[in-house]
Amino acid sequence: xxxxxxxxxxxxxxVKVHVKSDNSGVELSNVKMSMNPFDxxxxxxxTKLKEAGKATEIVAVSIGPDKAQETxxxxxxxxxxxxxLVKTDAPTDLGGVEPLAxxxxxxxxxxxEQPDLVIMGKQSIDxxxxxxxxMLAALLGxxxxxxxxxxxxxxxxxxxxxxxxxxxxxxxxSTPAIITTDLRLNEPRYASLPNIMKAKKKPLEEMxxxxxxxxxxxxxxxxSVKEPAKRxxxxxxxxxxxxxxxxxxxxxxx
Amino acid sequence: MTILVxxxxxxxxxRTSTRxxxxxxxxxxxxxxxxxxxxxxxxxxxxxATGASQIEHVAKVLRADAPHYEHGLAENxxxxxxxxxxxxSYIMAPGSTFGxxxxxxxxxxxxxxxxxxxxxxxxxxxFTRPIYGGQAIATVESTDEKxxxxxxxxxxxxxxxxxxxxxxxxxxSQDDAKLSTFVSLEESKSERPELSSANIVVSGGRGVxxxxxxxxxxxxxxKLGAAVGASRVAxxxxxxxxxxxxxxxxxxxAPNLYMAVGISGAIQHLAGMKDSKVIVAINKDEEAxxxxxxxxxxxxxxxxxxxxxxxxx
Numbered sequence: 344x345x346x347x348x349x350x351x352x353x354x355x356x357x358v359k360v361h362v363k364s365d366n367s368g369v370e371l372s373n374v375k376m377s378m379n380p381f382d383x384x385x386x387x388x389x390t391k392l393k394e395a396g397k398a399t400e401i402v403a404v405s406i407g408p409d410k411a412q413e414t415x416x417x418x419x420x421x422x423x424x425x426x427x428l429v430k431t432d433a434p435t436d437l438g439g440v441e442p443l444a445x446x447x448x449x450x451x452x453x454x455x456e457q458p459d460l461v462i463m464g465k466q467s468i469d470x471x472x473x474x475x476x477x478m479l480a481a482l483l484g485x486x487x488x489x490x491x492x493x494x495x496x497x498x499x500x501x502x503x504x505x506x507x508x509x510x511x512x513x514x515x516x517s518t519p520a521i522i523t524t525d526l527r528l529n530e531p532r533y534a535s536l537p538n539i540m541k542a543k544k545k546p547l548e549e550m551x552x553x554x555x556x557x558x559x560x561x562x563x564x565x566x567s568v569k570e571p572a573k574r575x576x577x578x579x580x581x582x583x584x585x586x587x588x589x590x591x592x593x594x595x596x597x
Numbered sequence: 598m599t600i601l602v603x604x605x606x607x608x609x610x611x612r613t614s615t616r617x618x619x620x621x622x623x624x625x626x627x628x629x630x631x632x633x634x635x636x637x638x639x640x641x642x643x644x645x646a647t648g649a650s651q652i653e654h655v656a657k658v659l660r661a662d663a664p665h666y667e668h669g670l671a672e673n674x675x676x677x678x679x680x681x682x683x684x685x686s687y688i689m690a691p692g693s694t695f696g697x698x699x700x701x702x703x704x705x706x707x708x709x710x711x712x713x714x715x716x717x718x719x720x721x722x723x724f725t726r727p728i729y730g731g732q733a734i735a736t737v738e739s740t741d742e743k744x745x746x747x748x749x750x751x752x753x754x755x756x757x758x759x760x761x762x763x764x765x766x767x768x769x770s771q772d773d774a775k776l777s778t779f780v781s782l783e784e785s786k787s788e789r790p791e792l793s794s795a796n797i798v799v800s801g802g803r804g805v806x807x808x809x810x811x812x813x814x815x816x817x818x819x820k821l822g823a824a825v826g827a828s829r830v831a832x833x834x835x836x837x838x839x840x841x842x843x844x845x846x847x848x849x850x851a852p853n854l855y856m857a858v859g860i861s862g863a864i865q866h867l868a869g870m871k872d873s874k875v876i877v878a879i880n881k882d883e884e885a886x887x888x889x890x891x892x893x894x895x896x897x898x899x900x901x902x903x904x905x906x907x908x909x910x
Binding site for chain 1: 668672675693703705706708711723733734741779780781782793797839845846848854865874875889890905906
């Protein structure tokens with residue numbers, strides 16, 4: 344079984360975001376970038392399936408600038424066997440490479456690679472759209488199992504437990520299928536130094552947007568990006584009694 | 598011009614998130630003069646369809662009743678919506694796990710770039726939405742002919758559940774796509790109010806320390822008639838089930854009162870609760886970032902403060 348894992352280079356999840364002074368976007372120069380955390384979970388899950396003898400090959404795909412090579416190498420250090428980079432200098436967070444276009448590019452790669460499963464993050468932590476996996480499933484006419492917290496592969500199907508608002512839902516989806524990962528699916532490993540070294544020698548193919556028949560011209564215009572309204576700093580209370588008094592008589596919420 | 602709102606429901610009743618979404622649709626209708634239709638797709642969903650027809654501002658309810666719509670599987674719901682999409686300029690759903698699962702599938706089938714999680718309606722096709730876990734707010738304009746949206750439910754006060762009297766029209770169901778099947782649901786049973794629409798939320802975090810001690814948070818919530826929430830650490834540590842999680846990747850809440858107990862206030866958590874009307878933080882670490890956004894902060898050991906609160910409330 345071949346598994347395709349799309350990975351995205353995004354702002355590191357620990358970075359405090361700063362809005363550009365001209366309100367055109369978010370400051371990304373000289374900011375630490377990493378693999379989108381949900382994608383790391385996807386790579387880990389694919390690697391586990393390979394270690395369990397259920398998968399034979401893992402292909403990591405990224406769409407982005409030259410530096411997205413690093414993201415693919417990270418995936419390789421965890422367990423991907425080879426990589427494909429669709430190179431573009433269009434912004435990948437806002438006003439450039441949008442989920443629908445990514446889904447179209449991935450569709451072209453799926454048609455070429457013919458994987459049995461695509462495992463990918465449920466959303467990237469920059470634009471927070473949470474769309475690409477579902478869109479790719481739609482374009483391929485495949486089933487989808489989003490927000491996965493548990494994946495069991497059986498003959499011709501995947502049984503997936505999904506984190507939904509009311510609890511945990513388990514569905515069975517025919518393969519090939521798209522699975523998108525939620526936080527509790529697994530805990531990604533730290534790549535070992537030997538594996539990081541080995542990753543440098545794994546094959547990485549580069550493609551252009553034309554090779555996948557996609558143009559990254561945005562359909563949603565970004566008119567402005569602003570800091571959210573700041574909350575006024577509140578007061579410190581000295582005791583439980585004072586807290587209850589404030590809530591009852593000042594805030595009037597209890 | 599017409600707006601289609603896809604109802605989130607349990608076949609008997611529509612969920613509050615549907616009424617938040619209709620509120621967003623009403624904001625669009627105010628700018629465009631559009632009518633609002635609601636789609637109820639389910640199995641034996643007459644109850645939900647009747648409920649939808651009574652919601653204010655709804656002009657018509659479409660009902661599709663078939664066994665394969667019972668659990669809201671994305672492949673089946675999206676085929677149904679696409680088959681009926683011609684008549685609609687806008688298609689909207691709540692930004693809940695239900696809406697997030699189905700809407701991008703619909704958008705891709707219609708070749709539309711969806712706008713996720715709108716917080717406000719600024720123009721006919723202009724909306725604000727949170728990005729970077731709510732650390733920034735983008736104002737965006739859709740240029741596609743159809744506009745496909747999910748709605749951040751905390752951004753819109755739910756419209757009234759009663760006052761409408763829309764006709765219910767039965768529509769044809771589409772064939773079962775047979776790509777996925779429902780297996781089971783492990784529902785979090787609770788007598789408490791629903792987390793995403795509760796008036797008061799009491800949340801516990803790392804400071805609570807264990808599953809057993811989390812009962813303290815639940816006792817305080819029960820005393821206040823509140824819903825119970827948790828930080829990601831509390832969920833990852835197994836103190837509470839996943840659907841208690843408040844934050845960027847969990848639920849977004851905006852109650853009248855949010856009490857954060859033993860929660861330090863990581864950016865990811867703040868993204869899920871910072872729009873609450875009044876925020877109370879109880880933490881023994883006076884440096885905890887949660888105090889910077891709390892209206893009332895109490896530096897105290899929660900194991901002293903929470904029992905005292907329960908006793909005195």
